[in-house]
Amino acid sequence: MPLSNLNEQQRAAVCHVDGPLLLLAGAGSGKTRVITCRIAHLLCTLKVPAEQVMAVTFTNKAAREMKQRTEEMVGRKRCKGMVVSTFHALCMRILKEDIDQLGYKKNFSIYGTADQTRLIRDICSGLHQGDQKIDADRILWLISDAKNGLQPPEAFRPRFDDEYGRLAAEVYPRYQRALKAFNAVDFDDLIMLTVRLLQERPAVLDKYQQRFRYLMVDEYQDTNAAQYQLLRLLSASHSNLCVVGDDDQSIYGWRGADLGNILDFEKDFPGTSLIKLEQNYRSTGNILSAANALILHNQKRKDKALWTAGGPGKPIHCICCDDGEDEARMVVESIQAERYADECRYSDFAVLFRTNAQSRAFEEQLRYDNIPYVLIGGQQFFDRKEVKDVLAYLKFLQNPQDEINLLRILNFPKRGIGTTSADHLIRHSLAENRPLWQVLKDAEEITELGDKVRAAIVDFVRLIERFRRRFQLGKLSDTARELLSDLALEEEIYRTAEDPEKGRRRADNVAEVINAMASYEEREATPSLSGFLEKVSLLDRDEPGRNDKESKLKKDAVVLMSLHASKGLEFPHVFLVGLEDDLLPHKKSVVTDIEEERRLCYVGITRAQRTLTLLHAAKRKKYGQLQVRVPSPFLEEIPKELLNRIDSDTPQPLDPDQQEQRATSFFAGIQQMLAD
Numbered sequence: 001m002p003l004s005n006l007n008e009q010q011r012a013a014v015c016h017v018d019g020p021l022l023l024l025a026g027a028g029s030g031k032t033r034v035i036t037c038r039i040a041h042l043l044c045t046l047k048v049p050a051e052q053v054m055a056v057t058f059t060n061k062a063a064r065e066m067k068q069r070t071e072e073m074v075g076r077k078r079c080k081g082m083v084v085s086t087f088h089a090l091c092m093r094i095l096k097e098d099i100d101q102l103g104y105k106k107n108f109s110i111y112g113t114a115d116q117t118r119l120i121r122d123i124c125s126g127l128h129q130g131d132q133k134i135d136a137d138r139i140l141w142l143i144s145d146a147k148n149g150l151q152p153p154e155a156f157r158p159r160f161d162d163e164y165g166r167l168a169a170e171v172y173p174r175y176q177r178a179l180k181a182f183n184a185v186d187f188d189d190l191i192m193l194t195v196r197l198l199q200e201r202p203a204v205l206d207k208y209q210q211r212f213r214y215l216m217v218d219e220y221q222d223t224n225a226a227q228y229q230l231l232r233l234l235s236a237s238h239s240n241l242c243v244v245g246d247d248d249q250s251i252y253g254w255r256g257a258d259l260g261n262i263l264d265f266e267k268d269f270p271g272t273s274l275i276k277l278e279q280n281y282r283s284t285g286n287i288l289s290a291a292n293a294l295i296l297h298n299q300k301r302k303d304k305a306l307w308t309a310g311g312p313g314k315p316i317h318c319i320c321c322d323d324g325e326d327e328a329r330m331v332v333e334s335i336q337a338e339r340y341a342d343e344c345r346y347s348d349f350a351v352l353f354r355t356n357a358q359s360r361a362f363e364e365q366l367r368y369d370n371i372p373y374v375l376i377g378g379q380q381f382f383d384r385k386e387v388k389d390v391l392a393y394l395k396f397l398q399n400p401q402d403e404i405n406l407l408r409i410l411n412f413p414k415r416g417i418g419t420t421s422a423d424h425l426i427r428h429s430l431a432e433n434r435p436l437w438q439v440l441k442d443a444e445e446i447t448e449l450g451d452k453v454r455a456a457i458v459d460f461v462r463l464i465e466r467f468r469r470r471f472q473l474g475k476l477s478d479t480a481r482e483l484l485s486d487l488a489l490e491e492e493i494y495r496t497a498e499d500p501e502k503g504r505r506r507a508d509n510v511a512e513v514i515n516a517m518a519s520y521e522e523r524e525a526t527p528s529l530s531g532f533l534e535k536v537s538l539l540d541r542d543e544p545g546r547n548d549k550e551s552k553l554k555k556d557a558v559v560l561m562s563l564h565a566s567k568g569l570e571f572p573h574v575f576l577v578g579l580e581d582d583l584l585p586h587k588k589s590v591v592t593d594i595e596e597e598r599r600l601c602y603v604g605i606t607r608a609q610r611t612l613t614l615l616h617a618a619k620r621k622k623y624g625q626l627q628v629r630v631p632s633p634f635l636e637e638i639p640k641e642l643l644n645r646i647d648s649d650t651p652q653p654l655d656p657d658q659q660e661q662r663a664t665s666f667f668a669g670i671q672q673m674l675a676d
């Protein structure tokens with residue numbers, strides 16, 4: 001175990017084993033490294049069985065990296081059985097084993113945003129028929145906020161006492177009842193229901209307390225009330241809870257993260273050992289000084305300052321561009337220049353922005369210059385309509401109570417069961433208090449339906465029952481392929497597409513679902529439809545569609561991502577764009593938390609290892625109109641002497657080192673070309 005790769009405080013944190021531990025430290029000071037080394041120490045030196053180790057974080061990417069690093073240190077075999085995952089995946093695991101104790105069945109569905117929105121709309125139209133358009137997202141947000149705060153419907157206190165707050169109060173109990181009737185849970189339920197399970201069933205709680213003896217949490221500053229309660233329950237019997245975090249990087253307040261969790265940790269967990277790390281190993285001196293100066297303007301924080309043993313590094317460029325297009329051009333030109341000068345890869349560059357819409361200009365420019373890039377976030381693979389249609393079939397095949405997905409596929413592809421017929425069926429189901437699927441199975445008796453409709457329903461029921469059996473017996477991907485072919489889905493996609501090119505892309509996406517299933521099957525010892533759906537549901541919302549054909553080619557690609565998605569990561573060269581008032585800090589419709597916006601900016605700056613470039617535009621298009629823009633007040637908070645201010649009109653002189661480097665790599669490039 002390489003304890004020698006750690007500084008004194010890091011070593012103390014790694015070797016601390018029993019009782020609560022709070023590692024509070026700034027960006028890039030090695031917090032995540034401490035967690036992986038601590039796991040290695042537990043497994044190798046203290047011979048703790050791997051099943052007793054549990055480490056959680058927020059994104060799949062971070063969890064995967066943590067696991068990988070630990071495996072590299074101690075070998076795969078030793079790690080077998082430890083749980084290193086996201087909060088959601090951990091809760092999924094617990095619910096899979098014990099959700100029946102809460103009255104759900106174990107083949108429950110997980111509803112993503114699309115399913116949730118549909119359900120909310122259905123409920124709203126039942127409540128206020130013919131009402132003006134209701135913003136379902138807003139209601140969903142209020143319900144999600146309540147769940148993150150562990151408020152069941154009967155204790156619901158909406159964050160805002162306005163029209164939507166009142167509407168959400170009406171919708172929430174119905175929504176929760178409907179989910180239960182459909183044997184489905186949403187993302188927030190994964191955590192809220194797990195907490196309920198642990199609170200209400202002492203035997204279950206005892207089982208997990210016995211099982212997980214050493215708990216570790218990365219990015220603890222972003223935990224919400226539900227996650228906090230979960231950790232409290234799991235660690236109550238032994239208090240072996242080690243949390244690491246940085247109050248300056250708490251950026252999920254809008255999703256219910258509670259900074260109080262980290263600020264009050266010592267009070268909440270008596271006997272806590274507190275360790276601070278202040279040496280930064282990631283960034284140059286200039287970058288760190290800028291980050292330190294900026295965050296000093298926040299009031300609500302624990303005092304700390306980062307230092308580095310390295311030199312100041314290059315100056316931070318701050319470029320004022322004409323407009324959004326000019327900003328994209330400047331970034332791409334700088335990437336090209338730096339790539340020659342520094343002989344680095346495209347993947348060493350990251351462009352970070354506040355809102356996803358900002359990515360468009362960069363994508364266009366990168367495409368124009370033929371530079372590979374990968375966009376993290378944006379429209380996710382599994383969120384595309386055609387993909388969701390296929391998943392709807394799979395989800396309903398897996399869970400016959402899932403009425404939302406049943407309604408989605410009932411007349412897709414078109415089979416003559418129109419909305420009037422569907423309404424009849426729903427009315428029957430409500431009047432007789434029978435599940436919709438049962439009503440469909442007995443549809444021959446519903447005389448109001450025409451012969452053709454009844455025949456179509458009978459065919460549909462047969463199809464579903466046939467494939468339900470097949471999925472239990474046959475190979476998953478083969479069965480799914482047959483299902484799509486029976487449905488003639490490809491023909492339907494081409495028939496309804498606006499143009500053949502779009503049709504082709506959609507058909508490719510559908511084929512990719514089967515590919516994803518096939519690779520899942522190869523990886524898994526005992527593959528199952530429910531296992532596959534579980535994997536898909538738990539993909540990060542911030543992760544790119546990993547099945548995109550292009551993404552395989554994009555190993556060496558410039559990374560475009562939101563500031564939120566960049567947490568925990570590091571890149572040699574970072575461009576932080578759109579540093580304008582209104583954009584960063586972002587003015588939100590509801591409330592703007594200026595300190596949280598400053599922390600986001602801090603997160604962005606501290607991702608940079610060697611160079612940092614800040615950009616803002618003098619004008620920017622909004623709703624098609626050019627608007628004059630004001631630079632972000634955050635720029636004023638960074639000491640002037642750290643910033644090298646450049647106007648995009650003035651050509652940027654290369655320093656002599658760069659010039660020479662560039663000439664050498666240029667000639668090397670030509671020689672390589674001739675040799676090819």
Ligand SMILES: Nc1ncnc2c1ncn2[C@@H]1O[C@H](COP(=O)(O)OP(=O)(O)OP(=O)(O)O)[C@@H](O)[C@H]1O
Nearest residue numbers: 005006007026027028029030031032033281282568
């Ligand atoms: N003692 C050390 N010696 C050398 N390098 C180190 C040491 N500790 C950490 N590092 C390196 O510093 C970088 C930052 O470490 P790490 O990602 O663990 O920091 P962090 O505190 O988790 O950052 P963030 O707050 O952004 O999540 C990594 O490249 C890591 O390998």
Ligand SMILES: [Mg+2]
Nearest residue numbers: 031032218568
């Ligand atoms: Mg980290």
